[in-house]
Amino acid sequence: xxxxxxxxxxxxxxxxxxxxxxxxxxxxxxxxxxxxxxxxxxxxxxxxxxxxxxxxxxxxxxxxxxxxxxxxxxxxxxxxxxxxxxxxxxxxxxxxxxxxxxxxxxxxxxxxxxxxxxxxxxxxxxxxxxxxxxxxxxxxxxxxxxxxxxxxxxxxxxxxxxxxxxxxxxxxxxxxxxxxxxxxxxxxxxxxxxxxxxxxxxxxxxxxxxxxxxxxxxxxxxxxxxxxxxxxxxxxxxxxxxxxxxxxxxx
Numbered sequence: 001x002x003x004x005x006x007x008x009x010x011x012x013x014x015x016x017x018x019x020x021x022x023x024x025x026x027x028x029x030x031x032x033x034x035x036x037x038x039x040x041x042x043x044x045x046x047x048x049x050x051x052x053x054x055x056x057x058x059x060x061x062x063x064x065x066x067x068x069x070x071x072x073x074x075x076x077x078x079x080x081x082x083x084x085x086x087x088x089x090x091x092x093x094x095x096x097x098x099x100x101x102x103x104x105x106x107x108x109x110x111x112x113x114x115x116x117x118x119x120x121x122x123x124x125x126x127x128x129x130x131x132x133x134x135x136x137x138x139x140x141x142x143x144x145x146x147x148x149x150x151x152x153x154x155x156x157x158x159x160x161x162x163x164x165x166x167x168x169x170x171x172x173x174x175x176x177x178x179x180x181x182x183x184x185x186x187x188x189x190x191x192x193x194x195x196x197x198x199x200x201x202x203x204x205x206x207x208x209x210x211x212x213x214x215x216x217x218x219x220x221x222x223x224x225x226x227x228x229x230x231x232x233x234x235x236x237x238x239x240x241x242x243x244x245x246x247x248x249x250x251x
Contacts, residue, residue, distance in 0.1 A: 116143055
């Protein structure tokens with residue numbers, strides 16, 4: 001049944017006579033994730049959770065949606081861009097990609113899109129406001145899947161990047177791509193400025209000064225079982241959002 005909801009496995013025969021009320025766009029990045037996770041971790045996780053959420057939406061409400069291919073182009077911090085094969089994508093590039101996707105869907109009569117973001121450096125709010133001017137009847141929402149899960153309820157240590165949460169989720173979805181024997185400690189250096197720690201102001205972290213292995217958070221207590229619980233929680237929350245937006249139950 002998943003092929004009807006996932007463009008990576010769907011064929012035209014699956015979709016040609018179906019009605020889809022919304023589409024989901026997983027958006028990640030291409031960047032190192034400590035030594036033990038693949039560059040496309042953010043794409044794998046946003047895609048897997050999106051598929052689970054779309055299937056749950058159909059089972060709960062009979063509403064069909066389609067998960068689009070994950071976008072691997074994210075915004076990167078200083079200290080990451082210098083690392084081999086870490087790809088930094090400008091706002092203008094991301095905006096152009098999103099605009100073309102919205103234009104295509106709108107032409108096909110699909111006017112609801114949810115971005116499921118898996119990369120902390122991405123921010124789509126201004127893009128969505130811009131596109132609302134061009135497509136006033138098109139509804140675009142964005143959700144950071146990793147922010148949906150109360151980490152203290154699922155994990156022993158808080159994860160920021162390639163730590164226990166992301167590693168556990170990858171062990172759930174793609175255990176063949178995880179080798180904990182290679183993992184660094186994920187030890188990191190926080191800002192020395194208390195004003196930045198308190199978020200009185202914001203600057204991008206220089207990754208070279210923050211982490212030696214690109215991780216922020218210890219992955220060693222990760223398990224596939226923790227990842228499954230986390231993914232189930234996040235996809236359940238997303239499915240409720242999908243139902244509301246597909247039905248335009250907003251105001």
